[in-house]
């Protein structure tokens with residue numbers, strides 16, 4: 001069967017594939033632990049569940065405006081004002097089926113053949129494929145561990161060419177947890193102000209998972225002079241344990257939003273009306289779930305970081321946000337498994353963890369950094385500790 005050429009530009013998401021591998025190993029009878037989850041392990045708070053049930057009972061089961069119902073847009077506007085000091089009008093807001101669809105829509109509207117899109121490395125797995133699917137070329141900037149995986153202004157300046165269409169920022173970052181301070185964003189903004197042709201998409205989906213009392217900052221509010229060329233993307237998935245509800249949103253300039261709505265009108269139409277009702281409750285109801293889950297994740301992060309750094313050959317820094325720990329295994333490169341297999345790269349290493357100890361993590365190459373692997377802390381302390389022990393045992397088996 002023949003498929004469109006554009007399908008060869010992309011591959012299945014490595015994180016979904018890792019989840020599938022865990023299920024397959026389990027089905028084959030193996031005792032397997034997966035530290036791969038990209039979603040909170042808590043239930044959606046009850047008040048949000050109830051709002052959805054109420055919406056069903058009240059007949060809010062029809063199509064809504066393509067770009068989201070006005071009451072949800074008002075809740076989003078209020079959220080941006082309250083938490084980020086950003087002012088948007090209704091025609092500057094879009095609601096989609098997840099932040100993922102927002103980003104996909106934006107790239108499809110902005111990027112065409114010949115355009116370059118700057119992506120700091122490590123990156124969320126979907127960015128490069130979305131850029132390629134839109135016809136663009138991803139331009140990667142390595143952000144080393146020595147700089148806490150953050151993009152430096154001088155590296156950004158070097159990467160910008162006349163073909164640069166867009167920069168994709170993600171803070172706190174998946175997989176590294178890197179989170180930009182206001183001052184760091186100001187320094188990046190100073191470069192971007194010199195290049196008026198560059199648009200900025202900022203993916204703030206982990207905004208509320210920022211630890212150690214640090215203050216979240218986003219580029220459109222840090223530098224008002226950029227606001228018109230920034231799309232500020234966010235959603236309810238991670239902050240309110242609502243990944244399956246599929247609601248993401250963004251604020252940006254009216255012509256871009258109107259194009260994104262046009263695209264959505266010809267693909268998925270409005271996001272689920274019931275999920276939209278739930279998202280209104282999430283954004284306007286009690287907010288205590290945010291602080292309580294942040295506390296839980298911070299404690300798990302501290303526990304895992306300490307334990308990982310006790311394993312000879314592995315090292316990691318404390319992620320500032322999100323719910324992943326990005327671990328370097330570089331010292332174990334070139335070692336051999338008990339079967340004599342040499343560890344050449346992250347895929348060999350991660351396969352060894354799975355085969356030797358039934359522990360599944362995601363190889364760093366999925367995020368553009370093969371010297372690392374990603375461990376998720378979106379699971380119980382007991383599983384994290386069991387997982388850490390298995391990782392330690394698998395490393396000790398390498399000779």
Ligand SMILES: Cc1ncc(COP(=O)(O)O)c(C=O)c1O
Pocket residue numbers: 038097098099100101124170173174203205234235236237243246247248
């Ligand atoms: C950096 C990043 N952006 C966006 C998303 C997708 O969020 P949503 O569930 O709102 O589509 C994820 C999910 O893993 C993510 O890690």
